[in-house]
Amino acid sequence: MKITLIAIGKTDDKKLIELTEVYIKRLKHYVSFTLEIIPDIKKAKNLSEAQQKHLEGEEILKRTQTSDALILLDEKGKAFSSVQFSQYLQKHMNSGLKNLIFVIGGPYGFSEEIYTRANGKVSLSSMTFSHQMVRLFVVEQIYRGFTILKNEPYHHN
DSSP: OEEEEEEESOOOOHHHHHHHHHHHHHHTTTSEEEEEEEOOOTTGGGSOHHHHHHHHHHHHHHTOOTTSEEEEEEEEEEEOOHHHHHHHHHHHHHTTOSEEEEEEOBTTBOOHHHHHHOSEEEESOSSOOOHHHHHHHHHHHHHHHHHHHTTOTTSOO
16 A cells, blocks of 8 residues: 655745654655645635635546545544554555545635545644644654554553
8 A cells, every 4th residue: 555645835934844754764664655745725815715625626636546535634533543544554554445535625625626626634633833833744644653563662551
């Protein structure tokens, strides 16, 4: 199985980029993982929220195939403990799925087309975090999930 994290907009914070890259490098020992950044929509200030979400949605859909599992990182999604999330990953691996794609939306969330296409929603917290920080959190939790599945000492109960 391959896991992809799609995120809207670049991160300017070098420390967050470095930390995210640390976990991406660690993840390579367990699974094929890529982070795809969709550039910010140009002239977004001239667009309504709905128009911006629609254009971001089109870019997300260009990067997916119908056979991919598309999981949205959404505050209204299912909340997991780290152990439960590792079991969630294992379930997807056991299903024979080729591509598991997690998506971090833009500042206004997702378009209706993306919600319709999605195979599920996961919530990291009921709190709100910057989209740049969420990237780090997601990659770390995927890494943590694999260490739990391998019974490695990274996660402590």
